Amino acid sequence: xxxxxxxxxxxxxxxxxxxxxxxxxxxxxxxxxxxxxxxxxxxxxxxxxxxxxxxxxxxxxxxxxxxxxxxxxxx
Amino acid sequence: xxxxxxxxxxxxxxxxxxxxxxxxxxxxxxxxxxxxxxxxxxxxxxxxxxxxxxxxxxxxxxxxxxxxxxxxxxxxxxxxxxxxxxxxxxxxxxxxxxxxxxxxxxxxxxxxxxxxxxxxxxxxxxxxxxxxxxxxxxxxxxxxxxxxxxxxxxxxxxxxxxxxxxxxxxxxxxxxxxxxxxxxxxxxxxxxxx
Numbered sequence: 359x360x361x362x363x364x365x366x367x368x369x370x371x372x373x374x375x376x377x378x379x380x381x382x383x384x385x386x387x388x389x390x391x392x393x394x395x396x397x398x399x400x401x402x403x404x405x406x407x408x409x410x411x412x413x414x415x416x417x418x419x420x421x422x423x424x425x426x427x428x429x430x431x432x433x
Numbered sequence: 434x435x436x437x438x439x440x441x442x443x444x445x446x447x448x449x450x451x452x453x454x455x456x457x458x459x460x461x462x463x464x465x466x467x468x469x470x471x472x473x474x475x476x477x478x479x480x481x482x483x484x485x486x487x488x489x490x491x492x493x494x495x496x497x498x499x500x501x502x503x504x505x506x507x508x509x510x511x512x513x514x515x516x517x518x519x520x521x522x523x524x525x526x527x528x529x530x531x532x533x534x535x536x537x538x539x540x541x542x543x544x545x546x547x548x549x550x551x552x553x554x555x556x557x558x559x560x561x562x563x564x565x566x567x568x569x570x571x572x573x574x575x576x577x578x579x580x581x582x583x584x585x586x587x588x589x590x591x592x593x594x595x596x597x598x599x600x601x602x603x604x605x606x607x608x609x610x611x612x613x614x615x616x617x618x619x620x621x622x623x624x625x626x627x
Contacts (some may be wrong), residue, residue, distance in 0.1 A: 380578020
């Protein structure tokens with residue numbers, strides 16, 4: 359059997375900090391792709407209810423929401 | 434080997450395009466099944482398939498079919514990849530100034546830039562290739578990032594992450610002792626406590 363070897367053993371690779379960012383990036387892509395399959399519904403709720411719901415959002419969800427708002431404001 | 438057989442994409446699923454390094458790390462640490470658990474399919478360009486064979490991983494590539502699919506680039510894409518390979522070779526973060534030796538990373542970047550892969554993720558560890566891919570707007574992760582995500586998603590423990598990275602290191606992959614310790618600490622305690 360052919361001996362197995364590593365690829366570019368002296369290459370510079372990402373830092374540990376970048377590994378954290380990588381994991382967040384994967385999570386974001388997985389979430390965004392999952393959301394695409396969700397059926398969309400129109401929901402009529404008081405604005406105050408929507409705003410108070412923001413307090414329960416995770417950081418990643420808030421980042422996603424911010425991006426959505428920025429996209430809307432850019433139009 | 435499985436060449437361009439994974440055609441029907443599952444709605445809502447995430448696919449990956451991979452460079453050679455992360456796949457070798459997955460094979461070294463018996464993590465391909467974990468990768469296949471996170472990604473519905475993994476695409477590699479022919480240059481990476483050649484590198485995997487050269488490094489002795491042909492059987493593993495074959496066994497990974499049909500989840501692992503080898504993709505042939507068009508002639509214009511191959512030319513673009515050669516240009517990108519030269520860019521990687523000239524980047525300050527590379528140790529290897531020979532463009533042709535970065536063809537695997539470059540072809541993976543070109544593949545990830547295809548419109549059908551716009552919702553996919555590029556797997557690449559090498560710093561210079563990561564910088565070039567980011568400049569081109571490609572979303573990416575290294576192999577350790579996939580393991581960290583797996584810990585955060587409770588697919589493996591922080592200890593398993595450490596063991597897998599150590600297995601890679603023992604087989605010659607470029608993850609240092611301090612790097613593994615830092616990633617393990619993040620997996621165990623989160624980013625702030627490292």
